Amino acid sequence: MATTIIEPFRIKSVEPLRFTTKAQRAGILAQAFYNPFLIHADDVLIDLLTDSGTSAMSSRQWAAMMEGDESYAGSRSFYRFEAAVKKITGMQHIIPTHQGRASEKILFTITGGKGKSFLSNTLFDTTRANIEFSGAEGIDLLTETGKLPSVRAPFKGNIDLDLLEKTIIEKGPTQIAMCIITVTNNSGGGQPVSTENIRKASSICKKYGVAFFIDACRFAENCYFIKQREEGYAAKTMIEIVNELFSYADGCTMSAKKDAFANIGGFLALNDDVLTRECRNLLVITEGFPTYGGLAGRDLEAIAVGLEEIMDEHYLKYRIRSMEYIGEKLEAAGVPFVKPVGGHAVYLDAKAFLPHIPLHQYPGLALSNALYIEGGIRSVEIGSLMFGKYAVDGTLVPAQMELVRLAVPRRVYTQSHIDYVAEIIIDVFKKRQELKGYEIVYEAPLLRHFTAKLKPVG
Known part of the structure; x- marks a missing residue:
């Protein structure tokens, strides 16, 4: 019997x-001032900078886009989109946005503010x-095994439950804006979070009256890991696992540019009537009318189809296996990376890869730039840059890990x-011994890695 896992699709356009x-x-x-973000896409051979908005849409998605209803208010495309999101999340109120960070901006503007804290397994950059930007602080409470790139564990994306409860008590429940769990844990190496961890974290939050949200960008990949690795889930369908995962949350944010195969789009899903009303009011000011939220009807249609296609277990098996395939090749060569590999990317351990480059010279960026020069591959540093x-004295407080993420767009590249x-x-x-570090010559106050300008040390 054949053991090769093939791509569960045919290529129709190149x-x-x-x-x-x-x-x-x-x-x-x-x-490009030694910043991969500033390289023109035409000058990149294999673009693994991000899996966000870079996926190939299916023929069904393209066909659905032709049926997009571009009515300003109450379009049928919105109601198809709303039904698709409700089927997955089970939540009452669905608010479309033009991408995930727009959902975050609306939600955190209302719930954040000076003196407030947001607790998470690990928050991503935006x-x-x-x-x-709201004036609040974000606190990462990653489980200890998640901080060790070379240690294998099934759910390294989990939040530290003891630390979660301790932090809520120390800060005071009224000062905690929410706990938001990222699935999969992008900054932590694309590692999944277990249902047990989500359920217990939700229970702790309910105990203290703290809102519990999910950053659901890669919910399907996370749930496939649950099916493969967590006891009691092997026989469950994807929709059953997904529904259970969202059942523990009060709401979620999502960038549909990830696990919905869309090139643009996102949403907020909520159960609280009052919070929903406040979010919709801000949406009208910043994004658009509540039934399009910054998106064309055709985009809403593409997302609705993509949310169905992402649940296909044949696709998810291929997707996860593709990541494992890269990991096996790297491990055989002794290359240090986060183990096991994540669901959407392979994360190289730049600190172990380039131990001779000090952290204040950004070893992750040095590695990312070397991959581009050597082979035209664009990746992204997830470390101290x-x-x-x-x-206070101006010295660098480094990140927890120095990683280089190679995020693989969905249905784009072949073996x-x-x-x-x-x-x-x-x-x-x-x-690797030939590589040298970098120093910053310009940086923005927020999200500096997007536009920073650098130069080689020495």
Whole structure:
């Protein structure tokens, strides 16, 4: 019997790739101030910067877009979208937004503010930025195993339950805006969160009257890990696992640019009538009318179909196996990475990969740039450039981990592309002692990694 897991789709349209030389890429990177975000996409061969909005939509999604109802108010596309989100989340109120960070901005503007705290397993960059922009603070309470890249555990994305309750008591329940669990844990290596952990975290929050939310960008990938790894879930269907996961939450935010295969879009799902009314009022000011929320009707249609397609177990089996395939090649070559591999990406452990580069010289960025120069691969640093802070004396307070994320867009690249990526990583690993660090010459006050300008040290 065949054991190869094939792509559960056929390719119907192709897009050419542009090849460059190593010398050309070195010049391109210098012109981009050594920040991969500033490289023109045409100059990238394999783009693993993000899996957000970069997926290939299906023929069914494209067909649905032709039926988009562009009525300003009450379009039938909205009601199809609303039904699809309710089927998954079971929540009463669905508010469309143009992407996940718009949902965060609306929600955190209303619930945040000076003196408030948001607790999480790990907040990603835009989530933390929107929290801090409101005047509140974001506190990560990742389980201890999640902080150890080389240690294998089934649910390294979990929140530390003891620390969660301790923090609520220390801060005072009235000062906790909410607890928000990210599934899968993007900043923590794409690691899943168990149903047991979500259920217990929800119970602790209810005990103290703290709102409990889910950042649901990759809910389907997380639930597939639950089906594979958590006792009692192997025989359950995906929709049963998904429904249970959301049943513990008071609400959720989602970027539909991830686990809905859409190029744009997101939503807020809520059960609280008063909070919903406040969010809709702010939505009208910032995004648009409540039944389109910054999206065209065609986008609402694409999301509705994508939320159905993401639940296909054949696809999810292929998706997770693709990540494992890269991990197996890297492990055989001794390359350090977060183990086990995540659901949407492989995360290289830059601290272990480049131990000779001090943290204040951003080893993650050095590794990311080396991958681009060597093979035209664009990735993203998730370390002290993205999450580092400054102490009172101006010295860097480094991030918990120094990672480089290679996020694989859904239904875009083939196995040969992935083989090439693994080969380039291994080649860079063999020459790792030649790499040097970077220093910042310009940075913005929030989300500095998007627009920062850097130069090589020395």
